[in-house]
Amino acid sequence: xxxxxxTKRLSGLIYWLFPLIFGISQxxxxxxxxxxxxxxxxxxGLAFGLVIGILGVAVWxxxxxxxxxxxxxxxxxxxxxxxxxxFTTLWIILSGILVKTVFNxxxxxxxxxxxxxxxxxxxxxxxxxxGGICYIYVYREHNREKALREAEWEHQVREAQLNALRSQIxxxxxxxxxxxxxxxxxxxxxxxxxxVIALSDFMRFxxxxxxxxxxxxxxxxxxxxxxxxxxxIRFGNNLNYRFEVENECSNHLxxxxxxxxxxxxxxxxxVYEASEPVEILLVARKMTGYMEIKIVNDxxxxxxxxxxxxxxxxxxxxxxxxxxxxxxxxxxxxxxxxFKITLMIPDKTG
Numbered sequence: 457x458x459x460x461x462x463t464k465r466l467s468g469l470i471y472w473l474f475p476l477i478f479g480i481s482q483x484x485x486x487x488x489x490x491x492x493x494x495x496x497x498x499x500x501g502l503a504f505g506l507v508i509g510i511l512g513v514a515v516w517x518x519x520x521x522x523x524x525x526x527x528x529x530x531x532x533x534x535x536x537x538x539x540x541x542x543f544t545t546l547w548i549i550l551s552g553i554l555v556k557t558v559f560n561x562x563x564x565x566x567x568x569x570x571x572x573x574x575x576x577x578x579x580x581x582x583x584x585x586x587g588g589i590c591y592i593y594v595y596r597e598h599n600r601e602k603a604l605r606e607a608e609w610e611h612q613v614r615e616a617q618l619n620a621l622r623s624q625i626x627x628x629x630x631x632x633x634x635x636x637x638x639x640x641x642x643x644x645x646x647x648x649x650x651x652v653i654a655l656s657d658f659m660r661f662x663x664x665x666x667x668x669x670x671x672x673x674x675x676x677x678x679x680x681x682x683x684x685x686x687x688x689i690r691f692g693n694n695l696n697y698r699f700e701v702e703n704e705c706s707n708h709l710x711x712x713x714x715x716x717x718x719x720x721x722x723x724x725x726x727v728y729e730a731s732e733p734v735e736i737l738l739v740a741r742k743m744t745g746y747m748e749i750k751i752v753n754d755x756x757x758x759x760x761x762x763x764x765x766x767x768x769x770x771x772x773x774x775x776x777x778x779x780x781x782x783x784x785x786x787x788x789x790x791x792x793x794x795f796k797i798t799l800m801i802p803d804k805t806g
Contacts, residue, residue: 459516460593472509478582479505492567496559500551500567507551508579511543512586519590525598536587544579548572630659636690651689658682669779670709670804673701673740673747680715684736687723695727696735704742710801711775715751718772718797722753725795746802755795769797780804 460467483501486492492500518539522532552568633655640648661679677699688695697719719736726734736753769788776785780802789796 457520457594457597459513460590461513461516471512475505475509475512478508479503486567492564496555496561496564499558500555500564503554504547504551504575507554508547508582511547512582515539515543515583515586516590519587519594523594524591536583540580540583540587543583544576547579548575630655633686640690647689651686654682654686654689658686669712671712672707673710673749674706676710676712676715677701677738679713680719680738683716683719687719687727691723691727694733695723696733697737698735699738699740701738701740702742705740705747708740708742708747708801709804710747710749710799711779714772714775714799715749717769718751721769722751722795726753726755743800746800749799749801751797751799752794755790755793772799 458464461471462468479501481501482504483497486497486500487494491497518535521527522535524532527535548568555564633651637648637651637655640651658679661682684695684697688697715738722736726736734754736751739750739752741748769786773783773786776799777783782802785800785802787798789798
């Protein structure tokens with residue numbers, strides 16, 4: 457922890473105002489009441505203010521040595537009592553010597569002796585005041601460092617959670633794709649070859665973007681387009697998809713790989729069980745303060761869900777909650793044989 461007086465210009469200037477005001481006030485008092493000649497009174501005030509200011513800088517080191525988070529109460533009391541006595545003694549002796557070096561006057565010697573008890577009390581009070589201010593600064597710095605550590609810890613936890621959620625997506629999709637390729641090698645080698653190439657492009661694109669929390673919508677849709685190309689090889693004309701995106705939405709930042717689980721579920725519960733062509737529609741439009749994304753697909757309510765439904769909507773909802781601090785950014789509706797997912801993505805910069 458840096459010294460607040462020697463390393464911070466503003467704090468140093470404010471600090472030196474106090475011994476300066478103290479010395480000037482003392483000189484003015486002694487001059488006004490004719491206690492000392494003007495020249496001796498001014499020299500005495502400046503000397504006492506200068507010395508107490510210099511010694512006061514060292515009080516910080518006593519406070520740091522007796523950090524309340526590392527020292528016992530008994531150690532702190534003993535250390536500060538000893539330091540206060542040394543501080544006051546040095547202040548009176550050194551400042552007195554300075555003045556006597558300039559004015560060797562018996563009047564001043566009598567003045568010092570008469571003011572001894574008052575100056576001892578003044579030195580102890582100044583030490584106590586300065587020590588208290590230093591401890592307030594120490595407590596504030598400790599709280600600031602603690603807040604920074606907690607923020608860093610929360611950031612690391614958040615990153616770990618997001619990475620864990622994100623890592624659940626690609627392995628699941630890769631498993632399904634490899635199973636499909638294995639089947640196609642027996643029934644349609646040409647399609648299997650095309651699917652391997654499309655899968656390679658998709659994985660290359662995903663790995664390039666994997667470490668990014670947020671990406672523009674158009675980048676995410678390019679990734680989804682590669683994913684849908686792979687699935688279209690499997691399902692042919694039974695799978696159709698369409699994107700309707702307002703121009704203002706293209707650069708809106710969204711969580712990376714957030715849309716893939718939705719399209720994955722749409723294919724599983726729409727295309728898998730369908731005997732007719734199924735369309736998946738994505739509509740993105742800009743609203744005040746957020747972007748709305750709707751993904752709609754045909755759905756047969758009589759169909760039996762397949763096993764292995766993947767990370768699903770829980771994963772998406774968790775990621776949105778972690779990133780935006782709200783659990784109300786995703787809604788799901790089923791009606792008119794259609795399943796609709798709505799995402800509300802707040803404005804956010806990367």
